[in-house]
Amino acid sequence: MSVSFIEKNKEKFEALKKVIDEKKSDKGPLMPILQQAQEIFGYLPIEVQNFIAEELDIPITDVYGVATFYSQFSLKPKGKYRIGVCLGTACYVKGAQQVLDELSKVLDIDVGSTTEDGTFTLEATRCLGACGLAPVIMINDDVYGRLEPDDIPEIIAKYK
Amino acid sequence: MQLYRSHVLVCGGTGCHSSGSDDVIRVFNEELEKHNLQDEVKVVRTGCFGLCEVGPIVIVYPEGAFYSRIKAEDVPEIVSEHLLKGRIVKRLLYHDAVHEDETAKSLDEMEFYKKQRRIALRHCGVIDPENIDEYIAFEGYKALGKVLTEMKPEEVIDTIKASGLRGRGGAGFPTGLKWEFTAKAEGDKKYVCCNADEGDPGAFMDRSILEGDPHSVLEAMTIAGYAVGADQGYIYVRAEYPIAVRRLSIAIEQAKEYGLLGENIFGTDFSFDIGIRLGAGAFVCGEETALMASIEGHRGEPRPRPPFPAQKGVFGKPTLLNNVETYANITKIILDGPEKFREIGTEKSKGTKVFALGGNINNTGLVEIPMGTTLREIVYEIGGGIPGGKKFKAAQTGGPSGGCIPAEHLDTPIDYDSLIEIGSMMGSGGLIVMDEDNCMVDIARFFLEFTVEESCGKCSPCRIGTKRMLEILNKITSGKGEEGDIEKLETLAKTISSSALCGLGQTAPNPVLSTLRYFRDEYEAHIRDKKCPAGVCQALLKYVIVEEKCKGCGLCAKSCPVNAISGERKSPFKIDEEVCIKCGACMSKCPFRAIEKK
Ligand SMILES: Cc1cc2nc3c(=O)[nH]c(=O)nc-3n(C[C@H](O)[C@H](O)[C@H](O)COP(=O)(O)O)c2cc1C
Numbered sequence: 001m002s003v004s005f006i007e008k009n010k011e012k013f014e015a016l017k018k019v020i021d022e023k024k025s026d027k028g029p030l031m032p033i034l035q036q037a038q039e040i041f042g043y044l045p046i047e048v049q050n051f052i053a054e055e056l057d058i059p060i061t062d063v064y065g066v067a068t069f070y071s072q073f074s075l076k077p078k079g080k081y082r083i084g085v086c087l088g089t090a091c092y093v094k095g096a097q098q099v100l101d102e103l104s105k106v107l108d109i110d111v112g113s114t115t116e117d118g119t120f121t122l123e124a125t126r127c128l129g130a131c132g133l134a135p136v137i138m139i140n141d142d143v144y145g146r147l148e149p150d151d152i153p154e155i156i157a158k159y160k
Numbered sequence: 161m162q163l164y165r166s167h168v169l170v171c172g173g174t175g176c177h178s179s180g181s182d183d184v185i186r187v188f189n190e191e192l193e194k195h196n197l198q199d200e201v202k203v204v205r206t207g208c209f210g211l212c213e214v215g216p217i218v219i220v221y222p223e224g225a226f227y228s229r230i231k232a233e234d235v236p237e238i239v240s241e242h243l244l245k246g247r248i249v250k251r252l253l254y255h256d257a258v259h260e261d262e263t264a265k266s267l268d269e270m271e272f273y274k275k276q277r278r279i280a281l282r283h284c285g286v287i288d289p290e291n292i293d294e295y296i297a298f299e300g301y302k303a304l305g306k307v308l309t310e311m312k313p314e315e316v317i318d319t320i321k322a323s324g325l326r327g328r329g330g331a332g333f334p335t336g337l338k339w340e341f342t343a344k345a346e347g348d349k350k351y352v353c354c355n356a357d358e359g360d361p362g363a364f365m366d367r368s369i370l371e372g373d374p375h376s377v378l379e380a381m382t383i384a385g386y387a388v389g390a391d392q393g394y395i396y397v398r399a400e401y402p403i404a405v406r407r408l409s410i411a412i413e414q415a416k417e418y419g420l421l422g423e424n425i426f427g428t429d430f431s432f433d434i435g436i437r438l439g440a441g442a443f444v445c446g447e448e449t450a451l452m453a454s455i456e457g458h459r460g461e462p463r464p465r466p467p468f469p470a471q472k473g474v475f476g477k478p479t480l481l482n483n484v485e486t487y488a489n490i491t492k493i494i495l496d497g498p499e500k501f502r503e504i505g506t507e508k509s510k511g512t513k514v515f516a517l518g519g520n521i522n523n524t525g526l527v528e529i530p531m532g533t534t535l536r537e538i539v540y541e542i543g544g545g546i547p548g549g550k551k552f553k554a555a556q557t558g559g560p561s562g563g564c565i566p567a568e569h570l571d572t573p574i575d576y577d578s579l580i581e582i583g584s585m586m587g588s589g590g591l592i593v594m595d596e597d598n599c600m601v602d603i604a605r606f607f608l609e610f611t612v613e614e615s616c617g618k619c620s621p622c623r624i625g626t627k628r629m630l631e632i633l634n635k636i637t638s639g640k641g642e643e644g645d646i647e648k649l650e651t652l653a654k655t656i657s658s659s660a661l662c663g664l665g666q667t668a669p670n671p672v673l674s675t676l677r678y679f680r681d682e683y684e685a686h687i688r689d690k691k692c693p694a695g696v697c698q699a700l701l702k703y704v705i706v707e708e709k710c711k712g713c714g715l716c717a718k719s720c721p722v723n724a725i726s727g728e729r730k731s732p733f734k735i736d737e738e739v740c741i742k743c744g745a746c747m748s749k750c751p752f753r754a755i756e757k758k
Pocket residue numbers: 326327328329330331332333335355356357358359360443444445446447448449481482483484486588662663664
């Protein structure tokens with residue numbers, strides 16, 4: 001385990017320890033703990049997974065298995081702005097793919113990756129519940145709807 | 161409770177929230193205070209009204225004025241004109257919300273609502289979901305009181321059985337029977353679970369119910385707990401639904417405070433608690449055995465059945481699992497009696513179904529219709545038809561497990577069985593309308609891509625088979641299709657449906673099979689003629705300048721990133737097919753619409 005990571009994030013680990021102690025005796029505590037851990041750290045580095053395994057006294061393979069199974073859990077840090085492009089059916093039939101392609105072009109990254117400067121992460125999501133505005137994207141908590149590929153450069157410029 | 165002379169209902173559903181309803185509410189409160197009306201007019205944040213297309217929506221009672229697309233800037237006018245002077249602001253009313261004599265229409269008179277019948281959504285857009293008193297004012301927790309003090313568990317089960325209610329999560333299994341199986345199963349501990357994982361990628365019915373009326377689900381789960389003999393419930397919600405999760409948590413707290421959840425409910429010796437478990441973005445977790453594995457904290461992989469959850473569910477104990485919308489019907493059945501519920505619907509499908517209507521349709525939103533309503537009524541009456549007068553091509557139901565219904569079946573009355581007969585399925589309620597501009601091969605590819613991504617990988621027919629199908633579809637849509645591909649798809653489809661372990665794999669080929677059944681010619685056009693009739697598949701398109709329309713302005717040539725367009729000013733320009741990368745940039749730039757893709 002890398003010691004420096006733990007030292008650098010001492011407070012976060014303390015917060016995580018508190019969460020674990022609170023939930024330890026619940027039935028099936030692993031998922032809720034991982035969810036909280038991701039809230040605290042922003043992602044689930046191996047040091048965090050190790051810590052959880054030790055505290056819960058379960059094999060690290062169990063933790064890793066769960067952390068990699070669900071797409072919400074991320075083993076890599078995410079960008080400052082997370083762009084979620086809805087690829088739900090309603091958005092897809094209204095041209096969401098073209099919006100996604102344009103974003104990928106403008107940011108010069110593939111879906112699922114983060115720009116080198118750590119500013120943007122581009123992700124595809126499913127129905128955001130705003131199909132009336134299709135096609136829809138979300139940048140952190142901001143929602144943009146009824147988009148055309150041409151709208152993208154201007155929107156991105158706002159966050160640069 | 162304090163009495164107000166007017167109520168301003170502002171939709172706080174996800175759709176309207178996204179288009180700015182929070183600001184609208186904030187400005188309403190500010191303006192009311194400015195005019196000293198805060199004790200006369202009450203602003204209520206409700207759940208979804210259904211007509212999300214024209215959100216944010218504001219309804220002012222007692223007049224019932226239905227305002228649409230309201231922005232924060234519009235609010236001062238509504239307050240000073242309507243609420244202060246009693247003059248409805250006509251400019252902001254929804255176009256179908258006024259009679260010819262200029263009085264406001266009631267909801268039942270509007271095209272969008274006329275044919276709907278709201279049971280599961282009865283409180284959505286009516287009450288403040290964060291206030292238990294409002295729920296109670298609308299008969300909330302009355303059914304639970306009746307069940308706990310007047311009915312035996314068997315009577316509850318018989319009532320649900322008699323209603324004919326079937327599961328709204330997709331498979332349509334009779335709900336009463338499921339309750340009976342769980343009640344009869346041996347076990348020292350039992351669980352009641354609610355499936356709020358809502359996996360269909362283009363649907364949001366369950367979300368709207370949780371956001372708009374969380375107590376009705378809690379109350380129904382508690383009733384179910386009493387009926388099957390459970391004292392603990394879990395709601396498994398998608399983590400992507402933050403508003404729903406928050407409102408559920410608030411509702412649970414409030415119900416506990418009122419003694420309607422927790423120990424000794426209504427002073428009886430029945431106790432029941434409900435916990436929330438968050439999903440983490442895996443579609444397969446909507447499948448019941450995977451969902452239970454996930455609640456236990458494992459990877460959400462399905463396991464073979466039997467044993468069914470009713471025998472061996474969460475933590476190995478008998479478990480009842482129902483969908484959100486299924487639960488949302490329960491209290492109504494208890495209060496009004498099963499006969500009343502049975503009056504609605506078709507012979508084998510009773511009651512209503514909520515659909516998330518989306519795609520190329522005018523009134524995108526949430527609709528609840530009696531079973532037996534036809535697709536035509538949904539698309540052309542409730543949905544207001546297709547934008548731009550385009551032609552209806554198909555409606556997709558059942559999401560990645562379902563299929564496409566073509567125009568020839570527009571008049572089929574919709575219920576569980578009729579949809580299966582025509583090669584689709586009810587599913588959980590996604591209903592996506594497609595017009596002539598949608599390519600059916602591409603739609604099949606879209607769903608297969610989804611399944612491949614979401615396959616848990618436990619069994620090989622699904623893990624490998626769907627991947628092979630997707631590869632063939634990718635080949636076809638990129639212009640490399642060959643004779644024999646269709647047959648290969650069909651063989652793979654058969655093998656996968658008959659050998660995959662869980663419903664995800666078994667139904668994965670459906671989108672391909674149903675499009676092959678009704679739109680085989682489109683597949684053939686892609687393969688033989690290398691053409692995409694709808695003009696969607698980029699690789700098969702050609703951009704051409706129509707000579708007669710081109711005025712030779714040269715704007716297209718300037719916009720082309722690869723200099724594929726050349727010509728002399730004032731005479732028709734030309735696109736060099738070899739150089740063109742099919743980006744489409746030129747098309748939108750031509751002021752004379754002279755560029756076409758074929
Ligand atoms: C791959 C797959 C995904 C499913 N997703 C959901 C879902 O998102 N929501 C749901 O209620 N049921 C879903 N189901 C159906 C559930 O397994 C289960 O049948 C249902 O929740 C039972 O509730 P009901 O009887 O009230 O419909 C899914 C099934 C499969 C095979």
